[in-house]
Amino acid sequence: MSETTLETILTVARLQVQAHGYDGLNFRDLASRVGIKAPSLYHHFPTKAALGAALARRYCADMQAALDAVSQADAAPRACLLAYPGIFRKALTQDNRICLASFLSAQIDDLPEDMRPEIRRFIDINVTWLSEHLSTFEPEDIAMRRADAIYAAVAGAQLTARSSGGVRRYDDIIASYRSVGLLPA
Amino acid sequence: MSETTLETILTVARLQVQAHGYDGLNFRDLASRVGIKAPSLYHHFPTKAALGAALARRYCADMQAALDAVSQADAAPRACLLAYPGIFRKALTQDNRICLASFLSAQIDDLPEDMRPEIRRFIDINVTWLSEHLSTFEPEDIAMRRADAIYAAVAGAQLTARSSGGVRRYDDIIASYRSVGLLPA
Protein backbone atom coordinates (compact mmCIF):
# COMPACT_ATOMS: atom_id res chain seq x y z
CA MET A 1 0.00 0.00 0.00
CA SER A 2 2.79 2.38 0.94
CA GLU A 3 4.14 2.30 -2.56
CA THR A 4 0.77 3.04 -4.06
CA THR A 5 -0.11 5.75 -1.58
CA LEU A 6 3.15 7.53 -2.22
CA GLU A 7 2.60 7.35 -5.95
CA THR A 8 -0.90 8.68 -5.52
CA ILE A 9 0.31 11.57 -3.38
CA LEU A 10 2.86 12.60 -5.99
CA THR A 11 0.37 12.35 -8.83
CA VAL A 12 -2.37 14.30 -7.07
CA ALA A 13 0.14 16.89 -5.87
CA ARG A 14 1.44 17.35 -9.39
CA LEU A 15 -2.03 17.99 -10.78
CA GLN A 16 -2.67 20.47 -8.00
CA VAL A 17 0.54 22.39 -8.58
CA GLN A 18 -0.02 22.42 -12.33
CA ALA A 19 -3.35 24.13 -11.70
CA HIS A 20 -2.68 26.31 -8.65
CA GLY A 21 1.08 26.53 -8.16
CA TYR A 22 3.19 25.58 -5.18
CA ASP A 23 1.34 27.99 -2.91
CA GLY A 24 -1.93 26.49 -4.01
CA LEU A 25 -0.87 23.11 -2.70
CA ASN A 26 -1.98 22.51 0.87
CA PHE A 27 -1.76 19.42 2.98
CA ARG A 28 -5.37 19.17 4.11
CA ASP A 29 -6.78 19.39 0.63
CA LEU A 30 -4.11 17.14 -0.83
CA ALA A 31 -4.70 14.52 1.84
CA SER A 32 -8.43 14.52 1.34
CA ARG A 33 -7.99 14.03 -2.41
CA VAL A 34 -5.64 11.14 -1.76
CA GLY A 35 -8.09 9.69 0.75
CA ILE A 36 -6.08 10.05 3.96
CA LYS A 37 -5.73 12.66 6.69
CA ALA A 38 -3.26 15.51 6.54
CA PRO A 39 -0.86 14.35 9.25
CA SER A 40 -0.46 11.02 7.45
CA LEU A 41 1.31 12.84 4.65
CA TYR A 42 4.14 13.51 7.06
CA HIS A 43 4.77 9.83 7.20
CA HIS A 44 5.78 9.98 3.54
CA PHE A 45 7.39 13.42 3.41
CA PRO A 46 8.92 15.23 6.38
CA THR A 47 8.00 18.69 5.11
CA LYS A 48 6.12 20.40 2.31
CA ALA A 49 9.45 21.39 0.82
CA ALA A 50 10.53 17.74 0.69
CA LEU A 51 7.31 16.83 -1.08
CA GLY A 52 7.88 19.67 -3.51
CA ALA A 53 11.40 18.54 -4.25
CA ALA A 54 10.31 14.95 -4.79
CA LEU A 55 7.56 16.21 -7.05
CA ALA A 56 9.96 18.25 -9.15
CA ARG A 57 12.43 15.37 -9.39
CA ARG A 58 9.69 13.02 -10.49
CA TYR A 59 8.46 15.53 -13.04
CA CYS A 60 11.91 15.72 -14.60
CA ALA A 61 12.08 11.94 -14.80
CA ASP A 62 8.64 11.75 -16.40
CA MET A 63 9.54 14.35 -18.99
CA GLN A 64 12.78 12.56 -19.80
CA ALA A 65 10.80 9.36 -20.25
CA ALA A 66 8.24 11.08 -22.47
CA LEU A 67 10.97 12.52 -24.66
CA ASP A 68 12.73 9.18 -24.91
CA ALA A 69 9.46 7.59 -25.91
CA VAL A 70 9.09 10.08 -28.75
CA SER A 71 12.64 9.46 -29.88
CA GLN A 72 12.08 5.73 -29.91
CA ALA A 73 8.73 5.86 -31.66
CA ASP A 74 10.32 7.52 -34.66
CA ALA A 75 14.05 7.99 -34.96
CA ALA A 76 13.73 10.71 -37.61
CA PRO A 77 14.64 14.07 -36.01
CA ARG A 78 12.03 15.89 -38.05
CA ALA A 79 9.29 13.61 -36.80
CA CYS A 80 10.46 14.06 -33.22
CA LEU A 81 10.37 17.83 -33.50
CA LEU A 82 6.91 17.62 -35.01
CA ALA A 83 5.72 15.59 -32.04
CA TYR A 84 7.29 17.85 -29.39
CA PRO A 85 4.48 20.40 -28.97
CA GLY A 86 2.09 17.51 -28.42
CA ILE A 87 3.70 16.75 -25.07
CA PHE A 88 2.90 20.21 -23.75
CA ARG A 89 -0.51 20.12 -25.35
CA LYS A 90 -1.60 17.37 -22.98
CA ALA A 91 -1.45 19.56 -19.90
CA LEU A 92 -3.92 22.02 -21.43
CA THR A 93 -6.39 19.29 -22.26
CA GLN A 94 -6.30 18.13 -18.64
CA ASP A 95 -8.47 20.82 -17.09
CA ASN A 96 -6.48 23.67 -18.59
CA ARG A 97 -3.35 22.93 -16.62
CA ILE A 98 0.13 24.04 -17.58
CA CYS A 99 3.60 22.60 -17.32
CA LEU A 100 4.75 22.31 -13.73
CA ALA A 101 8.04 23.96 -14.58
CA SER A 102 6.33 26.98 -16.11
CA PHE A 103 4.25 27.58 -13.03
CA LEU A 104 7.23 27.10 -10.77
CA SER A 105 9.40 29.34 -12.92
CA ALA A 106 7.02 32.16 -12.16
CA GLN A 107 7.06 31.37 -8.45
CA ILE A 108 10.76 30.58 -8.29
CA ASP A 109 11.57 33.22 -5.68
CA ASP A 110 9.19 31.67 -3.18
CA LEU A 111 10.17 28.08 -3.76
CA PRO A 112 12.12 25.95 -1.28
CA GLU A 113 15.81 25.73 -2.07
CA ASP A 114 15.64 22.09 -3.14
CA MET A 115 13.12 22.74 -5.89
CA ARG A 116 14.93 25.45 -7.79
CA PRO A 117 17.70 23.34 -9.33
CA GLU A 118 15.13 20.82 -10.51
CA ILE A 119 13.32 23.44 -12.56
CA ARG A 120 16.55 24.39 -14.25
CA ARG A 121 17.21 20.72 -14.84
CA PHE A 122 13.78 20.35 -16.42
CA ILE A 123 14.58 23.10 -18.90
CA ASP A 124 17.98 21.54 -19.57
CA ILE A 125 16.36 18.19 -20.31
CA ASN A 126 14.11 19.81 -22.87
CA VAL A 127 16.76 21.97 -24.46
CA THR A 128 19.24 19.12 -24.66
CA TRP A 129 16.73 16.81 -26.29
CA LEU A 130 15.66 19.49 -28.76
CA SER A 131 19.21 20.44 -29.69
CA GLU A 132 20.17 16.83 -30.25
CA HIS A 133 17.52 16.53 -32.91
CA LEU A 134 18.14 19.99 -34.29
CA SER A 135 21.85 19.36 -34.70
CA THR A 136 21.14 17.07 -37.64
CA PHE A 137 20.06 20.18 -39.54
CA GLU A 138 22.28 22.87 -38.07
CA PRO A 139 25.70 23.29 -36.45
CA GLU A 140 25.63 22.41 -32.79
CA ASP A 141 26.03 25.89 -31.32
CA ILE A 142 23.16 27.25 -33.40
CA ALA A 143 21.06 24.20 -32.56
CA MET A 144 21.54 24.89 -28.85
CA ARG A 145 20.30 28.47 -29.15
CA ARG A 146 17.42 27.42 -31.34
CA ALA A 147 16.45 24.77 -28.81
CA ASP A 148 16.29 27.43 -26.10
CA ALA A 149 14.02 29.52 -28.28
CA ILE A 150 11.71 26.61 -29.05
CA TYR A 151 11.32 25.67 -25.42
CA ALA A 152 10.56 29.24 -24.40
CA ALA A 153 8.11 29.73 -27.25
CA VAL A 154 6.19 26.54 -26.49
CA ALA A 155 6.02 27.39 -22.79
CA GLY A 156 4.72 30.84 -23.68
CA ALA A 157 2.11 29.40 -26.00
CA GLN A 158 0.86 27.16 -23.21
CA LEU A 159 0.69 30.02 -20.75
CA THR A 160 -1.10 32.33 -23.16
CA ALA A 161 -3.56 29.65 -24.18
CA ARG A 162 -4.36 28.95 -20.53
CA SER A 163 -5.51 32.47 -19.86
CA SER A 164 -7.71 32.63 -22.92
CA GLY A 165 -8.45 30.53 -25.93
CA GLY A 166 -7.49 27.14 -24.58
CA VAL A 167 -6.09 24.33 -26.67
CA ARG A 168 -7.46 25.91 -29.80
CA ARG A 169 -5.29 28.95 -29.36
CA TYR A 170 -2.31 26.79 -28.44
CA ASP A 171 -2.67 24.91 -31.71
CA ASP A 172 -2.91 28.15 -33.66
CA ILE A 173 0.22 29.57 -32.07
CA ILE A 174 2.17 26.37 -32.68
CA ALA A 175 1.00 26.48 -36.29
CA SER A 176 2.34 30.02 -36.54
CA TYR A 177 5.70 28.90 -35.14
CA ARG A 178 5.78 26.29 -37.88
CA SER A 179 4.81 28.60 -40.69
CA VAL A 180 7.54 30.98 -39.62
CA GLY A 181 10.13 28.23 -39.42
CA LEU A 182 10.82 28.24 -35.70
CA LEU A 183 9.55 24.68 -35.70
CA PRO A 184 9.76 22.33 -38.71
CA ALA A 185 6.52 22.27 -40.69
CA MET B 1 -1.86 63.44 -0.25
CA SER B 2 -4.62 60.91 -0.82
CA GLU B 3 -3.79 60.86 -4.49
CA THR B 4 -0.19 60.07 -3.78
CA THR B 5 -0.93 57.31 -1.28
CA LEU B 6 -3.25 55.56 -3.68
CA GLU B 7 -0.68 55.78 -6.45
CA THR B 8 1.97 54.39 -4.13
CA ILE B 9 -0.22 51.49 -3.14
CA LEU B 10 -0.81 50.52 -6.74
CA THR B 11 2.84 50.80 -7.67
CA VAL B 12 4.11 48.81 -4.71
CA ALA B 13 1.39 46.21 -5.19
CA ARG B 14 2.32 45.82 -8.84
CA LEU B 15 5.96 45.18 -8.03
CA GLN B 16 4.94 42.67 -5.41
CA VAL B 17 2.61 40.76 -7.75
CA GLN B 18 5.19 40.78 -10.54
CA ALA B 19 7.60 39.03 -8.15
CA HIS B 20 5.33 36.81 -6.05
CA GLY B 21 1.97 36.60 -7.77
CA TYR B 22 -1.47 37.52 -6.49
CA ASP B 23 -1.22 35.07 -3.60
CA GLY B 24 2.11 36.58 -2.63
CA LEU B 25 0.45 39.93 -2.11
CA ASN B 26 -0.67 40.47 1.49
CA PHE B 27 -2.08 43.52 3.15
CA ARG B 28 0.26 43.71 6.12
CA ASP B 29 3.40 43.57 4.05
CA LEU B 30 2.02 45.85 1.38
CA ALA B 31 0.91 48.41 3.96
CA SER B 32 4.27 48.42 5.69
CA ARG B 33 6.05 49.01 2.38
CA VAL B 34 3.71 51.88 1.64
CA GLY B 35 4.23 53.26 5.13
CA ILE B 36 0.74 52.85 6.57
CA LYS B 37 -1.09 50.18 8.56
CA ALA B 38 -2.93 47.29 6.97
CA PRO B 39 -6.50 48.36 7.82
CA SER B 40 -5.83 51.74 6.25
CA LEU B 41 -5.65 50.03 2.89
CA TYR B 42 -9.36 49.36 3.22
CA HIS B 43 -9.91 53.05 3.09
CA HIS B 44 -8.69 53.00 -0.51
CA PHE B 45 -9.93 49.57 -1.62
CA PRO B 46 -12.88 47.71 -0.13
CA THR B 47 -11.35 44.26 -0.66
CA LYS B 48 -8.19 42.60 -1.88
CA ALA B 49 -10.05 41.63 -5.03
CA ALA B 50 -10.89 45.28 -5.71
CA LEU B 51 -7.25 46.22 -5.30
CA GLY B 52 -6.29 43.41 -7.67
CA ALA B 53 -8.80 44.58 -10.25
CA ALA B 54 -7.61 48.18 -10.02
CA LEU B 55 -4.06 46.95 -10.35
CA ALA B 56 -4.83 44.94 -13.47
CA ARG B 57 -6.74 47.84 -15.02
CA ARG B 58 -3.88 50.19 -14.35
CA TYR B 59 -1.41 47.70 -15.79
CA CYS B 60 -3.38 47.55 -19.03
CA ALA B 61 -3.42 51.33 -19.25
CA ASP B 62 0.32 51.54 -18.63
CA MET B 63 1.03 48.97 -21.32
CA GLN B 64 -1.18 50.79 -23.79
CA ALA B 65 0.71 53.98 -23.00
CA ALA B 66 4.07 52.28 -23.42
CA LEU B 67 3.05 50.88 -26.78
CA ASP B 68 1.72 54.24 -27.93
CA ALA B 69 5.00 55.81 -26.90
CA VAL B 70 6.90 53.35 -29.08
CA SER B 71 4.61 54.00 -31.99
CA GLN B 72 5.07 57.73 -31.65
CA ALA B 73 8.83 57.60 -31.21
CA ASP B 74 9.20 55.98 -34.61
CA ALA B 75 6.29 55.51 -36.94
CA ALA B 76 8.05 52.85 -39.01
CA PRO B 77 6.41 49.48 -38.28
CA ARG B 78 9.72 47.68 -38.52
CA ALA B 79 11.28 49.93 -35.88
CA CYS B 80 8.29 49.43 -33.60
CA LEU B 81 8.54 45.67 -33.83
CA LEU B 82 12.25 45.90 -33.14
CA ALA B 83 11.56 47.86 -29.98
CA TYR B 84 8.76 45.60 -28.73
CA PRO B 85 10.86 43.04 -26.81
CA GLY B 86 12.52 45.90 -24.98
CA ILE B 87 9.30 46.62 -23.10
CA PHE B 88 9.24 43.13 -21.61
CA ARG B 89 12.96 43.24 -21.00
CA LYS B 90 12.51 45.95 -18.39
CA ALA B 91 10.66 43.72 -15.94
CA LEU B 92 13.55 41.27 -15.86
CA THR B 93 16.05 43.99 -15.11
CA GLN B 94 13.92 45.12 -12.16
CA ASP B 95 14.87 42.41 -9.68
CA ASN B 96 14.07 39.59 -12.08
CA ARG B 97 10.38 40.31 -12.21
CA ILE B 98 8.04 39.24 -14.98
CA CYS B 99 5.03 40.68 -16.72
CA LEU B 100 2.06 40.93 -14.41
CA ALA B 101 -0.18 39.30 -16.98
CA SER B 102 2.13 36.30 -17.33
CA PHE B 103 2.11 35.64 -13.62
CA LEU B 104 -1.62 36.11 -13.43
CA SER B 105 -2.19 33.90 -16.47
CA ALA B 106 -0.64 31.07 -14.54
CA GLN B 107 -2.78 31.79 -11.49
CA ILE B 108 -5.91 32.61 -13.44
CA ASP B 109 -8.06 29.93 -11.79
CA ASP B 110 -7.50 31.42 -8.35
CA LEU B 111 -8.01 35.05 -9.31
CA PRO B 112 -11.02 37.14 -8.35
CA GLU B 113 -13.62 37.38 -11.06
CA ASP B 114 -12.90 41.04 -11.81
CA MET B 115 -9.27 40.43 -12.65
CA ARG B 116 -9.66 37.75 -15.29
CA PRO B 117 -11.10 39.89 -18.09
CA GLU B 118 -8.32 42.42 -17.57
CA ILE B 119 -5.67 39.81 -18.28
CA ARG B 120 -7.37 38.90 -21.51
CA ARG B 121 -7.60 42.57 -22.32
CA PHE B 122 -3.88 42.95 -21.68
CA ILE B 123 -3.13 40.24 -24.21
CA ASP B 124 -5.56 41.83 -26.65
CA ILE B 125 -3.84 45.18 -26.32
CA ASN B 126 -0.53 43.58 -27.18
CA VAL B 127 -1.81 41.44 -30.01
CA THR B 128 -3.77 44.30 -31.54
CA TRP B 129 -0.77 46.63 -31.46
CA LEU B 130 1.50 43.99 -32.93
CA SER B 131 -0.90 43.04 -35.69
CA GLU B 132 -1.40 46.68 -36.65
CA HIS B 133 2.28 46.99 -37.37
CA LEU B 134 2.58 43.55 -38.90
CA SER B 135 -0.25 44.21 -41.32
CA THR B 136 1.99 46.52 -43.34
CA PHE B 137 3.97 43.42 -44.33
CA GLU B 138 1.31 40.72 -44.40
CA PRO B 139 -2.41 40.30 -45.00
CA GLU B 140 -4.43 41.13 -41.93
CA ASP B 141 -5.58 37.64 -41.00
CA ILE B 142 -2.04 36.30 -41.10
CA ALA B 143 -0.78 39.33 -39.18
CA MET B 144 -3.26 38.58 -36.40
CA ARG B 145 -2.07 35.03 -36.01
CA ARG B 146 1.54 36.09 -36.17
CA ALA B 147 0.91 38.70 -33.48
CA ASP B 148 -0.47 36.00 -31.22
CA ALA B 149 2.64 33.94 -31.75
CA ILE B 150 4.98 36.84 -31.05
CA TYR B 151 3.25 37.74 -27.81
CA ALA B 152 3.31 34.15 -26.60
CA ALA B 153 6.94 33.69 -27.58
CA VAL B 154 8.08 36.86 -25.83
CA ALA B 155 6.15 35.96 -22.69
CA GLY B 156 7.74 32.51 -22.74
CA ALA B 157 11.20 33.99 -23.16
CA GLN B 158 10.65 36.17 -20.14
CA LEU B 159 9.41 33.28 -18.03
CA THR B 160 12.25 31.00 -19.04
CA ALA B 161 14.85 33.69 -18.45
CA ARG B 162 13.47 34.34 -14.98
CA SER B 163 14.05 30.79 -13.82
CA SER B 164 17.59 30.66 -15.12
CA GLY B 165 19.89 32.80 -17.17
CA GLY B 166 18.32 36.18 -16.52
CA VAL B 167 18.32 39.02 -19.01
CA ARG B 168 21.24 37.48 -20.85
CA ARG B 169 19.20 34.45 -21.75
CA TYR B 170 16.21 36.61 -22.64
CA ASP B 171 18.35 38.53 -25.11
CA ASP B 172 19.66 35.30 -26.63
CA ILE B 173 16.19 33.89 -27.09
CA ILE B 174 14.89 37.10 -28.66
CA ALA B 175 17.90 37.02 -30.99
CA SER B 176 16.94 33.49 -31.99
CA TYR B 177 13.39 34.61 -32.72
CA ARG B 178 14.85 37.25 -34.99
CA SER B 179 17.24 34.98 -36.81
CA VAL B 180 14.39 32.58 -37.48
CA GLY B 181 12.13 35.34 -38.74
CA LEU B 182 9.46 35.28 -36.06
CA LEU B 183 10.48 38.85 -35.31
CA PRO B 184 11.99 41.23 -37.87
CA ALA B 185 15.79 41.31 -37.67
Place this chain on the structure above:
DNA sequence: AGCCTCCTACCTATCACTTGGTAGACAAGT
Protein backbone atom coordinates in the same frame (compact mmCIF):
# COMPACT_ATOMS: atom_id res chain seq x y z
C1' DA C 1 -13.50 85.69 14.21
C1' DG C 2 -15.43 81.69 16.30
C1' DC C 3 -18.11 77.68 16.04
C1' DC C 4 -20.13 73.58 14.14
C1' DT C 5 -20.40 69.85 11.07
C1' DC C 6 -18.68 66.90 7.79
C1' DC C 7 -15.09 64.44 5.47
C1' DT C 8 -10.58 62.20 4.52
C1' DA C 9 -7.03 59.40 6.01
C1' DC C 10 -5.34 56.98 9.22
C1' DC C 11 -5.06 54.34 13.77
C1' DT C 12 -5.50 50.16 17.60
C1' DA C 13 -7.53 45.99 18.67
C1' DT C 14 -9.57 42.05 17.36
C1' DC C 15 -12.10 38.65 14.58
C1' DA C 16 -12.69 34.02 12.17
C1' DC C 17 -10.22 31.16 9.46
C1' DT C 18 -6.38 28.61 7.05
C1' DT C 19 -1.75 27.30 6.95
C1' DG C 20 2.36 23.94 7.85
C1' DG C 21 3.67 21.13 11.43
C1' DT C 22 3.73 18.10 15.99
C1' DA C 23 2.52 14.61 19.78
C1' DG C 24 0.89 10.55 20.88
C1' DA C 25 -2.25 6.65 20.33
C1' DC C 26 -4.05 2.70 17.70
C1' DA C 27 -4.15 -1.25 14.70
C1' DA C 28 -2.24 -4.51 11.27
C1' DG C 29 1.68 -7.27 9.34
C1' DT C 30 5.98 -9.30 10.04
Place this chain on the structure above:
DNA sequence: ACTTGTCTACCAAGTGATAGGTAGGAGGCT
Protein backbone atom coordinates in the same frame (compact mmCIF):
# COMPACT_ATOMS: atom_id res chain seq x y z
C1' DA D 1 8.28 -6.88 19.79
C1' DC D 2 8.91 -3.94 16.08
C1' DT D 3 7.83 -1.48 12.02
C1' DT D 4 4.52 0.77 9.01
C1' DG D 5 0.71 3.58 8.06
C1' DT D 6 -2.81 5.86 9.73
C1' DC D 7 -5.54 8.36 13.04
C1' DT D 8 -7.42 12.27 16.64
C1' DA D 9 -6.29 16.30 18.80
C1' DC D 10 -3.62 19.99 18.92
C1' DC D 11 -0.51 24.43 18.13
C1' DA D 12 1.72 28.83 16.50
C1' DA D 13 1.79 31.82 12.82
C1' DG D 14 -0.23 34.33 9.31
C1' DT D 15 -4.34 35.55 6.38
C1' DG D 16 -8.24 38.92 4.84
C1' DA D 17 -11.44 41.58 7.03
C1' DT D 18 -14.22 44.39 10.67
C1' DA D 19 -15.37 47.59 14.57
C1' DG D 20 -14.77 51.66 16.50
C1' DG D 21 -12.05 55.62 17.32
C1' DT D 22 -8.92 59.88 16.36
C1' DA D 23 -6.42 63.87 14.19
C1' DG D 24 -6.83 67.46 11.10
C1' DG D 25 -8.60 70.07 7.26
C1' DA D 26 -12.60 72.36 4.40
C1' DG D 27 -16.52 74.94 4.31
C1' DG D 28 -20.64 77.07 5.75
C1' DC D 29 -23.12 79.62 9.48
C1' DT D 30 -23.98 83.22 12.95
